[in-house]
Amino acid sequence: xxxxxxxxxxxxxxxxxxxxxxxxxxxxxxxxxxxxxxxxxxxxxxxxxxxxxxxxxxxxxxxxxxxxxxxxxxxxxxxxxxxxxxxxxxxxxxxxxxxxxxxxxxxxxxxxxxxxxxxxxxxxxxxxxxxxxxxxxxxxxxxxxxxxxxxxxxxxxxxxxxxxxxxxxxxxxxxxxxxxxxxxxxxxxxxxxxxxxxxxxxxxxxxxxxxxxxxxxxxxxxxxxxxxxxxxxxxxxxxxxxxxxxxxxxxxxxxxxxxxxxxxxxxxxxxxxxxxxxxxxxxxxxxxxxxxxxxxxxxxxxxxxxxxxxxxxxxxxxxxxxxxxxxxxxxxxxxxxxxxxxxxxxxxxxxxxxxxxxxxxxxxxxxxxxxxxxxxxxxxxxxxxxxxxxxxxxx
Numbered sequence: 001x002x003x004x005x006x007x008x009x010x011x012x013x014x015x016x017x018x019x020x021x022x023x024x025x026x027x028x029x030x031x032x033x034x035x036x037x038x039x040x041x042x043x044x045x046x047x048x049x050x051x052x053x054x055x056x057x058x059x060x061x062x063x064x065x066x067x068x069x070x071x072x073x074x075x076x077x078x079x080x081x082x083x084x085x086x087x088x089x090x091x092x093x094x095x096x097x098x099x100x101x102x103x104x105x106x107x108x109x110x111x112x113x114x115x116x117x118x119x120x121x122x123x124x125x126x127x128x129x130x131x132x133x134x135x136x137x138x139x140x141x142x143x144x145x146x147x148x149x150x151x152x153x154x155x156x157x158x159x160x161x162x163x164x165x166x167x168x169x170x171x172x173x174x175x176x177x178x179x180x181x182x183x184x185x186x187x188x189x190x191x192x193x194x195x196x197x198x199x200x201x202x203x204x205x206x207x208x209x210x211x212x213x214x215x216x217x218x219x220x221x222x223x224x225x226x227x228x229x230x231x232x233x234x235x236x237x238x239x240x241x242x243x244x245x246x247x248x249x250x251x252x253x254x255x256x257x258x259x260x261x262x263x264x265x266x267x268x269x270x271x272x273x274x275x276x277x278x279x280x281x282x283x284x285x286x287x288x289x290x291x292x293x294x295x296x297x298x299x300x301x302x303x304x305x306x307x308x309x310x311x312x313x314x315x316x317x318x319x320x321x322x323x324x325x326x327x328x329x330x331x332x333x334x335x336x337x338x339x340x341x342x343x344x345x346x347x348x349x350x351x352x353x354x355x356x357x358x359x360x361x362x363x364x365x366x367x368x369x370x371x372x373x374x375x376x377x378x379x380x381x382x383x384x385x386x387x388x389x390x391x392x393x394x395x
Contacts, residue, residue, distance in 0.1 A: 003030020004357035013095040015043040020063040021173030027066030028350045035067040041368025056342035069366035078394040096124040109195045120183040120193040128199035140166035147204035155226030172203040233279035238294040248312040257309045262293040339364045
């Protein structure tokens with residue numbers, strides 16, 4: 001078996017999460033990814049923690065496998081020259097500098113496409129490269145606030161809440177992967193590359209899906225519903241005798257099955273609950289009835305009953321629970337690698353399962369500059385030239 005992106009070279013100038021997450025996925029799929037940082041390492045996540053393992057940050061490890069590391073000072077002419085030589089041999093360049101930075105460095109799309117017309121240039125910024133907000137810094141938490149996501153997360157008592165992970169960074173990283181692969185596919189027909197302009201703000205707003213559509217259709221401002229669904233009932237958490245759990249009933253047939261499971265088949269014929277719109281209108285009454293029933297038995301009991309009746313059910317698990325989950329183990333969702341400093345490291349695996357192509361850990365998340373000499377030698381730099389670049393703090 002081979003990798004789907006064998007032969008694709010990605011020059012990754014990004015840091016923190018959105019860009020590194022994108023390039024890691026491309027690396028998992030077989031692309032050759034060169035991670036570029038300033039001398040000494042400039043990806044802030046290298047220092048974000050604890051936890052650390054032998055001084056290596058868990059945050060950094062989560063998004064940087066399957067890459068080689070080059071350190072180079074982009075503010076020097078020799079440093080820019082190295083990047084330009086790499087661009088000539090690359091398929092993709094990815095950056096997440098603030099709008100205007102790449103232009104000031106002389107590494108903008110117009111300049112780089114003159115070196116390599118086939119280059120795909122992906123820009124990730126907080127707000128995009130156009131519009132009145134284009135020069136503002138964008139961080140995931142700020143974007144969650146501005147995008148409406150926090151306004152619909154939490155409940156009346158909690159107030160607006162952010163997601164437990166940097167979800168807008170993750171979404172943008174995924175969109176970047178989609179855009180890059182679409183551009184690669186288009187290039188196979190046209191023979192030329194193009195620029196991709198991605199923003200965290202746009203990506204976050206796109207994720208509003210049905211909630212955004214609800215407002216556009218009705219004009220009613222969506223409210224925080226906690227662990228309830230705006231359009232489906234029952235689709236929420238319940239407290240069993242021992243733990244919390246989730247029931248996600250998506251249609252009337254499933255609801256009728258649920259009524260049998262809790263030994264109240266009559267509820268399926270109650271005019272308040274016969275259809276999903278009826279159940280949404282009488283959300284509170286139904287929730288109280290179901291909660292009383294679920295509180296009498298354990299999660300294990302309800303799981304067996306619901307699984308047997310094909311009712312979507314899930315216990316609320318901690319991350320600790322996940323590492324022993326037999327389904328995730330069977331799907332290779334936890335992988336390990338040897339790291340030169342941290343030793344053996346554990347990582348979350350790739351969810352991409354391709355029938356004829358590999359996705360696996362080929363390289364550990366690199367130390368800053370770990371492959372600088374190797375990469376420069378491949379570009380034609382000899383030892384004397386490399387030592388001079390080091391002397392003038394270019395690498």
